[in-house]
Amino acid sequence: MGNRKAAFAGCILTLLAGSGFASNANLQLKKSSLKNAVNDDWAILGAPTLSATGMPTSSTICMDTSNVSIGTSPQAGLTFNSTASNLQLSRSLNLGLGLDGLQLYGITVGANASFASSTKNTDYTYNYTYLYTYSTKASLTTVYGNDNLSTSGKKALASSEAAFFQTCGDSFVSNLDAGAVIAVNVSITFKTKEQANEFNGSVSAGVSLVSIVPTLKMAGSKITKDAVIAISALQNGGTPENLNDIFGKDPNTGSYNVSACSVDTPAACQALVDSIIAYSSTLGSQVKNDSGMIVNNLFYFNPVLTSYSSVGVTVPAPKPLSTAAVTAQNEVFDELNLSKSRIEFLNHYKGDSLPIQPDLNSYINSQTKTLNARIDYINSKAVNCFNAQAETCPAIVTQMKSTFNNSKTTYNFDAVKYGQLNSAWYYILGGNLTYLVPVSFVNVYSTYTTDKNTTNKTAQGYTATENGVSYINQFVIPYKGLLGANRTYKCLPTTGDNKLADSRTFACNDGLTNFNMQFTKVVNPL
Known part of the structure; x- marks a missing residue:
């Protein structure tokens, strides 16, 4: 045929x-x-x-x-x-x-x-x-x-x-x-x-x-x-x-x-x-x-x-795959889908016209290469998970995890920095919701609003460390006043603010006005 x-x-x-x-x-x-x-x-x-x-x-x-x-x-x-x-x-x-x-x-x-x-x-x-x-x-x-x-x-x-x-x-x-x-x-x-x-x-x-x-x-x-x-x-x-x-x-x-x-x-x-x-x-x-x-x-x-x-062929009847084999197959899919999702996020992030700083640009380039290498490795090793060798899939997945965990270069994905990149803060000022999305790993942010009016304005966060735990202790954010003048607010934690919470209260001052504003940590919207 x-x-x-x-x-x-x-x-x-x-x-x-x-x-x-x-x-x-x-x-x-x-x-x-x-x-x-x-x-x-x-x-x-x-x-x-x-x-x-x-x-x-x-x-x-x-x-x-x-x-x-x-x-x-x-x-x-x-x-x-x-x-x-x-x-x-x-x-x-x-x-x-x-x-x-x-x-x-x-x-x-x-x-x-x-x-x-x-x-x-x-x-x-x-x-x-x-x-x-x-x-x-x-x-x-x-x-x-x-x-x-x-x-x-x-x-x-x-x-x-x-x-x-x-x-x-x-x-x-x-x-x-x-x-x-x-x-x-x-x-x-x-x-x-x-x-x-x-x-x-x-x-x-x-x-x-x-x-x-x-x-x-x-x-x-x-x-x-x-x-x-x-x-x-x-x-x-x-x-x-x-x-x-x-x-x-x-x-x-x-x-x-x-x-x-x-x-x-x-x-x-x-x-x-x-x-x-x-x-x-x-x-x-x-x-x-x-x-x-x-x-x-x-x-x-x-x-x-x-x-x-x-x-009538003299061979045993088909048997379902063991639970271990099915679980391993799903782990293969999960790892593939996770790597592809991360690549998509990094590609969109770099293509969003943000004022990305050199350290973040380098991270995106290197980690995209790493993720593609992980996908290629999985594709080359996982074929037997889906043919007559499917019962060997748990061993294949174990080898795959070991290779990724022990790699210092080719497959070594920096998940900690990815977590930093995939998080953001937002606040509401003048009735407008504004996100602070990372453009550097040293707490440099870009503003992002869906109306684009204040997008790509640089903001800065400052951190402090207490008992080995790092937290934001100051935001410096841009703002355009009613008459179009560019202003800058310095925002410090208020008394009673929980510095480790995802929802923080800061006192903001531009030299003329002083008010409290809530900053909330969320998944990066980009």
Whole structure:
């Protein structure tokens, strides 16, 4: 059975400008590794799998696949009428049945995993993902007993049960959907976490693709002018190169053109969405013609797994993973997600036009490099957590933790300074809420307000140490008076102030006025 490679096209739509991208996965298969066994086309009839994860164990086909059938009456399955669930996306892109396949990007390879990773919500981005599938059923006819096995499967079984398990897993793909899949993602990315939180819940996750742009327009009051709207699309099966034409390709540069749009002027966004929806109606002709199903254009997805033991192969029935293995898998995901979240925060922080001081700039550069190194290390070591070696995952995680804890350079992440950077103070002066966000590790701050009126004004904090505990004992903050004059307040703790509390009371004086003001420590809003 032949599979059409995925086409991944997208464009960033902003108020001012943007850029487009497209890619095709160049994949190679090697023996035994999950990273090399999993690619966009791994789900074929007879593929060896581990039932606990729904992922392949190798690229060796252990079943006799001489008797397969493919239906001749394809039809639409999932449509663009509502957003897709994570499970629907994972099944349609062959990213695992027994776990959240969206987590596997980096551990697996291919355009499918890359696209799925981009659909995960973050502290800064909300995603609305849609699927359109057009397919028929494909199935593998089995007998009963070891005659079900291919030559490779029989050879592995003759060696030992353990050898069979390592190569063939405990189950195989017995049924699939065969046809084409289009996945579309509409994302909204904000400059700060505060802006993203304000938008949260403004648009229902169930809104249809055709309605997403006007719905965003209606929520325009919750979207700042520097928010970025991105629309990307992926096609597997059919003739996916045709999808790229919708986004427009410059024949001279080979790059994809971008249409500018904003929430206030969404015509370009809506035109792109309308084009994608209209294009989806052509999938039928891409997978079937007057002669029947176009086998070479079919993409196989949504695999159904059957255990070898249930069709009479003399091997044990599948067993669930141990609690220790599942816990270790989750630790892998947690560490990956934490590192990615920290990188996103550092990148946004550096890109927010703050007056960042040299010490903080150096920290951001070095720690971003460290976090990327940690992600690369996890991806290189954790592949066996999700194949037939999954029970070794606790040992893999132990090694991973040891490597990180003992590293003095490459993997040594400075979590203490990160904690300092990820905290801020706020106060209310003249009815305006103002944050003090760190721009140095020596208590230099920048003011930040959502109206930008006092953003990027430098403030200073001074610390004292008592019994080995450091605390703020003075703030010097800028303020613009009613007539526009720039003023500076020096703020000292009041009598009775709890110097170790997150909510502090300071007496502030600019030489003319004197008043008490509360400073509250919070998570950095940027």
